[in-house]
Amino acid sequence: xxxxxxxxxxxxxxxxxxxxxxxxxxxxxxxxxxxxxxxxxxxxxxxxxxxxxxxxxxxxxxxxxxxxxxxxxxxxxxxxxxxxxxxxxxxxxxxxxxxxxxxxxxxxxxxxxxxxxxxxxxxxxxxxxxxxxxxxxxxxxxxxxxxxxxxxxxxxxxxxxxxxxxxxxxxxxxxxxxxxxxxxxxxxxxxxxxxxxxxxxxxxxxxxxxxxxxxxxxxxxxxxxxxxxxxxxxxxxxxxxxxxxxxxxxxxxxxxxxxxxxxxxxxxxxxxxxxxxxxxxxxxxxxxxxxxxxxxxxxxxxxxxxxxxxxxxxxxxxxxxxxxxxxxxxxxxxxxxxxxxxxxxxxxxxxxxxxxxxxxxxxxxxxxxxxxxxxxxxxxxxxxxxxxxxxxxxxxxxxxxxxxxxxxxxxxxxxxxxxxxxxxxxxxxxxxxxxxxxxxxxxxxxxxxxxxxxxxxxxxxxxxxxxxxxxxxxxxxxxxxxxxxxxxxxxxxxxxxxxxxxxxxxxxxxxxxxxxxxxxxxxxxxxxxxxxxxxxxxxxxxxxxxxxxxxxxxxxxxxxxxxxxxxxxxxxx
Numbered sequence: 001x002x003x004x005x006x007x008x009x010x011x012x013x014x015x016x017x018x019x020x021x022x023x024x025x026x027x028x029x030x031x032x033x034x035x036x037x038x039x040x041x042x043x044x045x046x047x048x049x050x051x052x053x054x055x056x057x058x059x060x061x062x063x064x065x066x067x068x069x070x071x072x073x074x075x076x077x078x079x080x081x082x083x084x085x086x087x088x089x090x091x092x093x094x095x096x097x098x099x100x101x102x103x104x105x106x107x108x109x110x111x112x113x114x115x116x117x118x119x120x121x122x123x124x125x126x127x128x129x130x131x132x133x134x135x136x137x138x139x140x141x142x143x144x145x146x147x148x149x150x151x152x153x154x155x156x157x158x159x160x161x162x163x164x165x166x167x168x169x170x171x172x173x174x175x176x177x178x179x180x181x182x183x184x185x186x187x188x189x190x191x192x193x194x195x196x197x198x199x200x201x202x203x204x205x206x207x208x209x210x211x212x213x214x215x216x217x218x219x220x221x222x223x224x225x226x227x228x229x230x231x232x233x234x235x236x237x238x239x240x241x242x243x244x245x246x247x248x249x250x251x252x253x254x255x256x257x258x259x260x261x262x263x264x265x266x267x268x269x270x271x272x273x274x275x276x277x278x279x280x281x282x283x284x285x286x287x288x289x290x291x292x293x294x295x296x297x298x299x300x301x302x303x304x305x306x307x308x309x310x311x312x313x314x315x316x317x318x319x320x321x322x323x324x325x326x327x328x329x330x331x332x333x334x335x336x337x338x339x340x341x342x343x344x345x346x347x348x349x350x351x352x353x354x355x356x357x358x359x360x361x362x363x364x365x366x367x368x369x370x371x372x373x374x375x376x377x378x379x380x381x382x383x384x385x386x387x388x389x390x391x392x393x394x395x396x397x398x399x400x401x402x403x404x405x406x407x408x409x410x411x412x413x414x415x416x417x418x419x420x421x422x423x424x425x426x427x428x429x430x431x432x433x434x435x436x437x438x439x440x441x442x443x444x445x446x447x448x449x450x451x452x453x454x455x456x457x458x459x460x461x462x463x464x465x466x467x468x469x470x471x472x473x474x475x476x477x478x479x480x481x482x483x484x485x486x487x488x489x490x491x492x493x494x495x496x497x498x499x500x501x502x503x504x505x506x507x508x509x510x511x512x513x514x515x516x517x518x519x520x521x522x523x524x525x526x527x528x529x530x531x532x533x534x535x536x537x538x539x540x541x542x543x544x545x546x547x548x549x550x551x552x553x554x555x556x557x558x559x560x561x562x563x564x565x566x567x568x569x570x571x572x573x
Contacts, residue, residue, distance in 0.1 A: 003126040004156045006030075006061055008197045012122040015173055016195065017054045018220050019204040027122050029058065034125075036062035036113055041105055043092035045135075047071045047084055048183070050096040054204035055109050056182045057192050059094045060134075064127050064152065070134040072183045073145055074436070075471050076484070077524065078103065083145055087135075129153025136185050138279050148279050156197050157322035158189065158282040161298040163198030165286055166248065166273060168225075174247075177203040177216040178227035184438040185279045186252045190227040208232070210239040223247035226268065229439030230256045231375060237263045238374055246270040251289075252277065253439050255345070257365045261289035276343065281318050281327050285341070294340050303335060332359075351380070351396075353421045366417040367398060370410060375433050376400035377441055378424060379450050397450055398424035401432055428453040431497055436472030445470055465498040471523040486521045491555055495547055498529045499559075507543075508562040515557040525549050 009016060012027040036058055040046070046063040048070050050056040063070050071091060073080045081102055084091055092105040100106070127133075133152045137145040168174050178191035195202045207216040213236060217224055225248040228236075233251060236243065237260065246268040251261075252275040261272050276295055277283040285295040297303070300321025305314045306328075316333045319326040332344040344350075345359035360378050367376040379397045402410060411427060430453065434445035448468070469486045492512065500506045521527060531545040540562055547555040 002129040002153065004129055004153060005124045005126050006033075006064060006196065007124060008160070009199050012124075014199065015175075015201045017057070017202050017204055018175060019052075019054050021219055023201075024054065026124075029061075030122060030124065032058045032113075033061040033065060036109065037065040039107065039113055040066050040068065040094075041092045041107055043068070043090040043105060045069055045071050045088040045091040047073070047081070047091050047093045047102070047104070049076055049093055049100065049102070050109060051181075051206060052096050052204050053178065053182050053191060053202050053206070055096045057195070057202065059109060060182075060192065061196075063094075064131070064133060065125060067131070069132045071137070071147075072134055072185075072188065073137045074184075077471050080145065087145075087147060127152045129156070134188070136188070136279050150282075151324065154282065154322045154324050155189075155193050157300075158298075159193035159197035161300055161321055162189070162275075162283050162286075163194060163200075165296075165298050166194075166198075166250070168194065168198040168200055172223050173221075174198070174200040175203065175220040175224045176200050176227055177207050177213070177220070177224065179207050179213060179232040180227060180229055180253065180439070181206075181437050184253070185282070186229075186275070186277075186438065187227070189277075189283055190250050190252070190275070210236050210241040210243075214241060214243055217244040217246060225250060225270075227251075229253040230260060231435050231439035233264045234260055234368070234374065237267055243267050248273065250275060252283075254441070255361045255365065256289050257369055258289055259369050265290050278327075278329070281323055281329070284318055293342060294336060295343055297339050297341075302338070303329075303333065303341065305335075351422065353396075358419070358422055363396075363398075363418060363422055367400060367414065369417070370402075370405075370413045372402050372405040373410070374401045374403070375435075376402070377433060377446060378422075379446055381447070381450065396422060396424045397426060397428070397454075399428045399430050399433060399446070399449060399453065401430055426454075434470040434472065436470075442472075445472070465502050466526050466528040467494040467498055468526050469494065469521070469523045473523065484523055486523060488515075488517045488555065491517070491521060491527065491547060492557070494527070495529050495545060495555075496559070499531055499543060499545065502529075502531075503533075507559065509559050510540075510562050511560040513558050513560070515555070517555045519549075519552050519554040521547075521549055521554050527554065 007026055009026045013025050015023050016026045016029045017024040040062060046068050048056055048059045050059050060070055071084055073084055081104060085104060092107060093102040094107050094109055096109045098108060129152055131152045132149060133155055134150045135147040136150055137147050163169050176191055176195055178187060180187035182188055182192050191202055194200060203216050203220060205216060207213045224246055226246050227250045229251060247270055249264055249268055249270050249272040251272060256274050265272050271288055272290060273286050274289045275283050276285040283298055284301055285297045287295045301318060302320040304317045304319060306317055308315045316329045317326045318329055330347055332347050332350060334342040334344060345361040349360035351358050363378040367373060377399055381397060433441055434449055435441050469490060496507050496509060528548045529545060530548060531543050534542045543559040543561060545557060546553055
């Protein structure tokens with residue numbers, strides 16, 4: 001039976017991680033993994049919820065050594081946990097947060113489980129290539145998560161092909177820092193598997209905010225690479241914070257525009273390599289986005305055109321290399337030769353309006369390229385056809401995060417970039433888009449935001465203003481995993497945004513007092529904002545508010561608001 005080493009490093013004393021500034025050798029890592037493997041409960045599947053990247057990787061390898069597949073769901077909500085148990089009733093959770101609570105057996109991974117010594121000879125374990133390493137779940141169109149089976153051979157082969165393409169096998173000791181979580185397919189491939197099979201080292205601490213990214217890179221030696229997503233890179237570029245030089249930036253999870261790629265290369269003084277792939281296939285191709293549109297396949301992978309099921313068109317399949325069975329791709333691909341191709345976006349995102357063609361990816365790129373736009377997305381509603389009885393008029397919607405940009409100026413800038421047939425009607429402003437921790441924008445979350453902005457939720461009952469905090473909100477990362485609770489500061493921030501929307505202006509809050517947080521709020525729960533206001537002669541205002549969710553008071557307080565001129569501000573999302 002074919003087997004592959006669990007790490008590809010040349011020697012036991014090579015570095016494989018940086019944990020709180022401390023280097024960790026392969027010798028120590030293997031000792032930690034073997035000790036944890038011996039401590040795992042009897043269940044046959046592992047739900048790895050560790051937020052620390054080193055502990056996640058130790059847990060992944062411990063599960064491999066114990067012959068237990070790892071389950072990687074798209075979120076850690078209670079409902080998702082229930083669905084994991086429906087898929088594998090013998091699942092237990094491995095977590096590294098002492099206050100985490102999951103409705104399943106659990107093992108708390110703390111420093112006491114680490115090996116105290118790692119001396120003596122080291123034999124690197126080998127894992128059968130056919131062994132199931134993980135089931136990576138996608139959300140699924142019906143709401144039921146869809147598992148994708150990943151064997152050790154396929155994941156290791158993909159990582160080795162990527163390491164070869166990216167130049168990580170040049171004999172130098174690379175270190176990889178990431179803004180994407182290891183539970184996401186790209187984070188798993190680029191910050192875990194690329195370390196194990198690319199002879200690199202990982203940075204354990206999560207790096208999300210600009211200061212975190214700067215500190216993570218500054219704390220490790222060159223050569224060093226940053227693994228990120230377009231939404232995270234845009235935040236870094238727009239933060240104005242200087243960044244340590246990197247040797248490489250890797251990006252995936254959503255289409256990346258050439259301008260943002262060039263700005264990222266300038267910020268980090270490093271080439272940016274964009275990776276194309278999917279949960280089903282893993283990594284397929286790369287390109288240097290700042291300089292080219294052409295994608296080049298990773299070693300061993302091939303594309304093949306086949307007739308679709310209806311026989312009226314062709315679709316592209318990926319095969320070879322690390323791909324165990326041919327997989328159909330949902331993208332519009334134009335081959336240039338056997339190794340290179342152009343990508344025209346998701347087939348489901350292609351638009352044909354008034355005889356003119358484009359894609360949502362192209363429109364999103366044009367929207368976010370406008371000066372002052374921090375984030376934005378076009379949306380095709382399910383009931384997009386309006387006008388005559390034949391439904392020939394298509395109405396696109398767009399949501400944009402552009403504080404300080406006048407709507408008229410944004411509309412004019414957009415008219416200069418896209419055909420009038422694709423102008424959004426309407427164009428909404430929001431404080432943020434409901435992206436998940438990997439930077440992706442789920443369609444259902446965007447649809448809910450559009451519905452909120454359009455005032456469609458409970459229109460007949462005219463409910464009080466309110467908001468919903470998405471489980472993928474950045475503030476939720478590591479915040480009571482398994483039973484997440486929305487931080488009070490996030491509740492207060494969204495309450496002020498909602499009140500500003502009702503009053504028709506952003507609130508210039510001078511003081512917040514008498515704040516009480518009475519009951520926990522979980523992500524996904526709608527919070528209503530009730531208020532009473534008293535105006536003063538100078539235009540200032542006192543606002544007493546109460547936040548309610550599911551019939552209970554969850555918070556209350558008083559805001560002292562300075563007089564301010566009306567302004568078209570952001571609305572809660």
